[in-house]
Amino acid sequence: MHGANRTVRRAVLQKRAVTALLYVALVLFAVWVLFPFWFLVNNSFMTPDEALSVPPHWVPEEPTMGNYQAILAGKVAPGGAEVGLRVLTALGESFAVGILTVVVNLALGGTAAYSMSRYKYRGSRLGYLSVLFARLVPPIAIVAAFFVALRDLGLINSRYGLVIVYTSFTLPITILVLKNYFDGLPRELDEAALVDGASRLQALWYVIRPVARPGFIAAACLVFLESWGEFFYALTLTNQLTIPPVLAGFRGFFQFNWTTLAAATVLAVVPPVLLALIFQRYVVRGLAQGVAK
Amino acid sequence: MSDRTFGLVLALPAIISLVLVVGIPGVQTLVYSFQRVPLSDDPATFVGTDNYAKILGDESFVESLVVTLQYTAGYVVLSTVLGLLFALLLDQPLRGRGLARALLIIPWATPVIIAGVMWKWLIDPSVGGLNAVLFELGVLEDYKPFLADREWALVFTILAACWHQASFSALLFLASLQTLPSEIIEAAKVDGATAWQRFRGVVFPWIRPMLVVVVVINVIYGVLQFDTVWVMTQGGPGDATTLLPILLYRQLFIFSDIGAGSALAVMLGVVAVLVSSIALILLGRGDPIEA
The missing domain is CATH 1.10.3720.10 (MetI-like)
Incomplete structure (x- = not known):
């Protein structure tokens, strides 16, 4: 009786460990998909100077719409040369x-x-x-x-x-x-x-x-x-x-x-x-x- | 109008279009490969197999072929294995699975060229985030310009393309897994089969036909890969990532040699067919259950 109980408990523990591992894998998967995007979107709201900071900022400290405005204004950079739209x-x-x-x-x-x-x-x-x-x-x-x-x-x-x-x-x-x-x-x-x-x-x-x-x-x-x-x-x-x-x-x-x-x-x-x-x-x-x- | 004629009339516009935009350009490329094609409107002249001799006699072709095969091997293995792992993971009854499946489609929907842009700057030593992460984790002793290094450039041009393609593989594997009747898995569980035994005995045989399809598609995409390499390294440093498609671009649009470029294009097609046939033969063998 005691032995059977232990076996059951071990099986439950094992199952929980597997489930935990699967969730860790799920998080890693999300990082694989989203990390490049996070980096991209993050930088699109930064000034060129902030993008160069070491270590990099994981959220912009001074978020700017400048990059998007430059594109809408037909420039290649905030305040940069005209290249048309x-x-x-x-x-x-x-x-x-x-x-x-x-x-x-x-x-x-x-x-x-x-x-x-x-x-x-x-x-x-x-x-x-x-x-x-x-x-x-x-x-x-x-x-x-x-x-x-x-x-x-x-x-x-x-x-x-x-x-x-x-x-x-x-x-x-x-x-x-x-x-x-x-x-x-x-x-x-x-x-x-x-x-x-x-x-x-x-x-x-x-x-x-x-x-x-x-x-x-x-x-x-x-x-x-x-x-x-x-x-x-x-x-x-x-x-x-x-x-x-x-x-x-x-x-x-x-x-x-x-x-x-x-x-x-x-x-x-x-x-x-x-x-x-x-x-x-x-x-x-x-x-x-x-x-x- | 008889049914036969009606059917033919319905199909004809598409068939004629395919002849015009695939058949004729295909034959034309074959013809060009035996010609010297001037840049002006002057007529092309027949030169026999000179173009092929020129390409085959060029050292850069052999080097490029080797790089292409290395690239393809890495690309096929990584995008297929990662795809299979993603699909198996997202087939489990986990919380948040629906959201994760939506995530899965994003890298595939992201154009390969954009994956290349993202990864190029992600691994850049001055603005990129990857160097910082690896540095903080203690993996790197210093920020590293990966794309200036011959081996790392190849690794990362493969990785960027696989980021897109692993999702493609996973979507197909997942579609195949979802057609697997759950009763079969339950029966195997009742019989006391371990997870590994269930995978080997039930799941793998079930998705094997899809595996063949995915590998063959990945082989073809690997051999023909251009986008990530072009945007990340343009074939460099040196010739470290000069795949055959990059070489083809140079022949046609830098050296403006349409004859030699077409010969190279024909050979590129042959390489793609050969390598995917080899993959098909290798995969066709093995498990007696499937054969």
Whole structure:
């Protein structure tokens, strides 16, 4: 009796120790995610001088909006040289490119994915395989062809040029995510609409499109995130048109200082993070079912 | 219009687009790799395998290939293992788990280039916080300019990219773990299986197909990594972090050699396919339960 009791007590203690360890791990995980952010946000509210203090301040002693004001005023540093509204313009271009890329993707990818989910025709298998193949082509490997083509078309440093180029690596993702979603919808939905006298296009637009909203949201988020963070093409095919190359090239500006870059980086990271958090469920499902396949 | 024609018409715009923006540029790159392409509008001339010979004969290519493989190895191991650990942790019934899962998505939603900017300044000796933390903990004897050191530069360009990618891996692992029926785990517990036995016998086989997917994706992203290295070191110090994509950038946009750059691009694609095939073969072997 006494022995059994001790065994139970040991088991309870062991379980508590494991739980405690798991919570320690959880805290470490939170530090891993948040420490770089804390450092970034913290510095964005500091004067350049305070950012240089040793040891560093973990909260600003004299918090300042100067860095954000400098960006809004089109300068690279508080009181620094004018460079125009470079950061704001680039953020705007990033939004424009992202939204246009999403629209193109949903229009082209939505119809194609629906077709691949529902219709069989000669070459339909080939069409699907070509999507899978397109997904395997590394974007960085075909940049030379884009560079020459956009130069000849006069689309270097153009948002439309970027949208065309971004479609190359986002469209396969959109098609795979949406086809996967359509596959999960019962065919009776389409058939019932057709029996009721709807045309095939009407069935797609009025019946399937509303039901497939979560799939469209997932695809739209994934495409926007890909587009927002794309750096290599933006660096090579534009003159710092969108925000990623502006951040990467900040040092080249006159009178560089880190704290203003920190503020610009905060402004650049808020939209994608917010988007992912708001649509967390859709995005994660789309990621697991579409991207991982 | 027959159903067949209708289906084809629906799919055609996307297929034509993919041919235009992936197929043709892909073939064009292959063609360029056998040509000398002048910067002006003058026609390109066929030069056989000269571009390949030029790239392969260049010492920097071999050095870069070695660095790329080192980088990829570190990147794949770290982002996959960390991702698996995060996923296993966030699959436990802990208080605050919902919040932690929201946290998990943040590094993934953060663009890789921004992760690079954050980490570059985080580890900077003059403004960065990491040096101070390590100094206070007694790990460092003095503030260290990590990115000026060949080995540390490679380590930190890997770490910054993994900060983003470990979250990606974890999201996929977690999605896979959540489909594991809890009855199976409960049954194993009733049978007296230890945590490690449950992991080896039940959990690991379950997520193994996802593991293969994650590793292959990570291998490809590792071989093609450009962003963090560009923003943190631009390939330096010296050539310590000059990955193949950095070399490709230089060929195309610094030396303006489209022919040689395209040859390098083709080889980069081949390396990516080769390394991921090797990973696939290695992972395919092993557990007889899965095979």
